[in-house]
Amino acid sequence: MTTPAERRAEQRENQKYFSGKVSELSRYIGFGLVAAAFSLLSKSTDFTNNLIDGTDTLLIWTALIGCGVVLLDYVQMFSGWRAATNSAENTQGQYIQTKSAKNWRCVQEACFIIKQLAAILGSGLLVYSLLCNL
DSSP states (O other): OOOHHHHHHHHHHHHHHHHHHHHHHHHHHHHHHHHHHHHHHTTOSHHHHTOOTTHHHHHHHHHHHHHHHHHHHHHHHHHHHHHHHHHHTOTTTTTOOOHHHHHHHHHHHHHHHHHHHHHHHHHHHHHHHHHTTO
16 A cells, blocks of 8 residues: 555656656647648648648748747746756755746746647647648
8 A cells, every 4th residue: 555655756756757748749749830831831742732822821820839839848948957956056045946946947837838838729720721721
């Protein structure tokens, strides 16, 4: 039988694992959105040559959202590094999180959430722009 502390530690490990996977996947989605949009904008196939009016605009927005996902991923990672660095350098406070570190952690968490929403929005926009052309 496991103790509540052991179950909590196990759930924290699950949380750490899945947040890492979600973050990694959204990064790949961001890169994929940019690649898909630009390959469709290249007009190199019969399908892409016959895209309806307005699709180019949707694809450009898809690419911009993809770039935003990648940028948010970078800011999330930088913020986490900055928060950890601030705490690790807090020798007088016995390495607890400083106010600055807590602020960086808030930025990190906000970027994580916004990045997921942007990946969903960009993917939906890409699908919508393709379905409009069927």
